[in-house]
Amino acid sequence: MSAQIIDGKAIAKAIREKTKAAAARLRRAPALAVVMVGENPASAVYVRNKVRACNEVGITSIEHRLPQDCTDERLLEVIKALNEDATVDGILVQLPLPEHMHAGLILETIDPNKDVDGFHIYNTGKLVTTGGGFKPCTPAGIIELLKAIDYPIEGKHAVILGRSNIVGKPLAMLMLQENATVTMTHSHTPNLKHYTLDADILVAAIGRAKYVKADMVKPGAVVIDVGTNRDENGKLCGDVDTQAVQEVAGWITPVPGGVGPMTIAMLMHNTLISAQKRQNIF
Numbered sequence: 595m596s597a598q599i600i601d602g603k604a605i606a607k608a609i610r611e612k613t614k615a616a617a618a619r620l621r622r623a624p625a626l627a628v629v630m631v632g633e634n635p636a637s638a639v640y641v642r643n644k645v646r647a648c649n650e651v652g653i654t655s656i657e658h659r660l661p662q663d664c665t666d667e668r669l670l671e672v673i674k675a676l677n678e679d680a681t682v683d684g685i686l687v688q689l690p691l692p693e694h695m696h697a698g699l700i701l702e703t704i705d706p707n708k709d710v711d712g713f714h715i716y717n718t719g720k721l722v723t724t725g726g727g728f729k730p731c732t733p734a735g736i737i738e739l740l741k742a743i744d745y746p747i748e749g750k751h752a753v754i755l756g757r758s759n760i761v762g763k764p765l766a767m768l769m770l771q772e773n774a775t776v777t778m779t780h781s782h783t784p785n786l787k788h789y790t791l792d793a794d795i796l797v798a799a800i801g802r803a804k805y806v807k808a809d810m811v812k813p814g815a816v817v818i819d820v821g822t823n824r825d826e827n828g829k830l831c832g833d834v835d836t837q838a839v840q841e842v843a844g845w846i847t848p849v850p851g852g853v854g855p856m857t858i859a860m861l862m863h864n865t866l867i868s869a870q871k872r873q874n875i876f
């Protein structure tokens with residue numbers, strides 16, 4: 595048996611095309627400010643991809659680059675100016691920030707109505723309760739992938755590996771909204787296989803190269819790979835041993851070309867929503 599590959603690249607492209615069409619109907623193009631501190635090479639690649647996506651869909655991108663030795667105060671000044679700038683619809687501070695900075699506190703200073711990453715506690719609070727805030731892009735993209743393959747989430751057992759604030763935890767909330775039964779597992783979970791083998795939907799978001807093996811997967815399961823790691827040859831790989839797992843799974847997302855492009859597509863979508871709200875479309 596061989597799993598069907600979920601083509602995140604194509605699904606993301608369709609979302610970008612819809613976003614582009616809706617953006618063109620606005621009085622003014624949506625604008626996204628991307629703030630990057632320091633010289634993390636991986637961050638530089640992601641930021642470049644985000645700027646390229648903006649150009650493609652008709653979103654104005656504003657790049658702010660600050661030096662590695664930037665102070666919290668300096669970054670806060672930049673965020674304050676972007677908060678107050680009525681032409682800016684979305685503000686993204688690329689993570690990770692340098693160690694000497696206080697990322698948690700800084701993220702809370704972004705105007706929640708411009709927090710297109712969905713990382714502010716205001717949006718986190720909405721996610722956990724009533725909904726309606728910005729949804730974090732990677733978890734939202736995962737739900738879109740499942741919808742794109744017409745996978746009925748309701749009643750399914752979703753097992754999430756990893757409890758980060760940007761993927762695992764918010765994804766659990768979105769899965770609950772879709773009426774899945776959710777199990778969170780993490781580095782302190784004993785007998786992980788006990789849970790993963792029962793998963794209808796298995797999401798790997800732990801940041802360990804090829805960690806999920808074939809003997810951890812229930813036959814026919816949907817396997818979503820959030821990892822972006824480098825393998826022993828420096829090649830991009832996920833948290834799933836894709837070659838082995840695709841013999842067992844029913845569906846699987848590749849790396850690259852799975853969740854990654856969806857994250858960026860949902861960022862474009864969130865920026866559009868912000869612009870629509872700010873231009874009183876809704």
Ligand SMILES: Nc1nc(=O)c2c([nH]1)NC[C@@H]1CN(c3ccc(C(=O)N[C@@H](CCC(=O)O)C(=O)O)cc3)C=[N+]21
Nearest residue numbers: 639640686687688689690711822850851852854855857
């Ligand atoms: N404030 C903030 N928001 C983020 O959303 C955010 C962040 N910080 N910091 C880093 C992570 C990581 N992330 C990715 C986005 C796209 C790909 C992506 O497009 N990956 C391509 C491959 C890219 C490559 O070749 O390296 C793919 O999977 O096909 C990956 C990872 C967003 N992040």
